[in-house]
Amino acid sequence: MNGLKRLGAFFALSAAFALQTPAFAVDWDFATANAPGNYQTKLDEKFAAEVAAATNNEVKINIHAGGQLGFKGPEMLSVIRDGLVPIGSFQFAQQVGISPILGASSVPYLVSGFDEMKTFRSVSKPYYDAEFKKFNQKLLLTIPWPGQNVFSKVELSNSDTFRTMKIRTTDRNGSDFFRSLGASPAQIPWGEVVPALSTGVINSVSTSTSSAVDGQFWDFQKACNVVNWQSNFEGVSVNLDAWNKLSAKNQKAIEEVVARLEPVFWDAAKAEDSKNFETLKAKGMEIYTPPAAVRDAMAAKGKPSWTAFEDAVPAAKPLLKSYLTAVGKQ
Incomplete structure (x- = not known):
């Protein structure tokens, strides 16, 4: 095949490939x-x-x-x-x-x-x-x-335990909530959580089980307190x-x-x-369900934030009203 024929064959093949490949x-x-x-x-x-x-x-x-x-x-x-x-x-x-x-x-x-x-x-x-x-x-x-739980060095056995917590939260809602419980919250990006735990900047974390596994919290924490306070x-x-x-x-x-x-x-x-x-559990963490008194106290502190959220974000009022009706909450 001479040079011109080879060049012609190349262009023909290229054109055929272009037809098969999204433009x-x-x-x-x-x-x-x-x-x-x-x-x-x-x-x-x-x-x-x-x-x-x-x-x-x-x-x-x-x-x-x-x-x-x-x-x-x-x-x-x-x-x-x-x-x-x-x-x-x-x-x-x-x-x-x-x-x-x-x-x-x-x-x-x-x-x-x-x-x-x-x-x-x-x-x-x-x-x-x-x-x-x-x-x-x-x-x-x-x-x-998965729901937000509290990972800490100690079991959440009573409401006073919150006062010992320097706890990582993900947003303003979480910070306000834990502050109302007596804790000292800090909004920290995920990438900084493990260093903050290792240096003692925080001693507790509010997060999901997925993030706890990702961060290998068993190296720093002993207790997973199942409170499912936030979604x-x-x-x-x-x-x-x-x-x-x-x-x-x-x-x-x-x-x-x-x-x-x-x-x-x-x-x-x-x-x-x-x-x-x-x-x-396999890594040695204890899974605790806090006493009813603790969970009731958390829920009681949380409920006023529903109205506060509506007042702060008026556009959310019809959404919350529809949702609360759908799930039968007051």
Whole structure:
């Protein structure tokens, strides 16, 4: 074959390959502060794989866990709004600085346990869809975190124990709540929690079993006090400018993936919580259910925050009213 024929064959092969390869393939970086091994990150990875399959590899999502892209959890709503990354995940409660209504589920003892979380997800959907749109985003997935418990060096045997606690919280709701119980709260980003424990800056942490396992809390703590005082959600959202650049076919394909995976991801969260309790016990931590008097005292301190939240965030009032009616709470 002479040079011209070889060149012609090369261009013919290139043209054929171009016809088989998407002309406008989308390559998105996905930012999350969650640790690479965390179950939320694994679910993000499954979502990315399913999106690639459903769009015939026209939409590729690259998961960057553990804050690899330099963004912290509380920054993510702004980061995605501004297009610094097209897609990512974050805890709703960490965004209350710019979107107070996203802190609704984290109000103490308002939403407790997976069943109530499912009801809240259903009731809050139109409110949160509208809120994300204000921030130039589309909320794709909502995934529960296991309930918030108190990890400490000692058993939470009575209410006075709180006075000995320098406790890490994730948001303002948590800080206000534990301060009302007599503790000394500190809002600390996840990446700084283990160093703070090791140096004694804090001696207690309010978090889920997942984070306790991620942080290997058994190296610092002895007790997991099961109080389930707060429920947090992880959201996966996409920048609307990036979303609107997708073809209608790929948008529909991703929405179908979301509808199919979200129930699966909720089941995974429940299984994760059960597995984590077993891991904590195997590593030597004691699992305590505090006395009824302690739990009643916590609930009593928490309930006034429902009204306070409504007063501070008037837009949340219809959401809370609908939710409380749905779960039969007063």
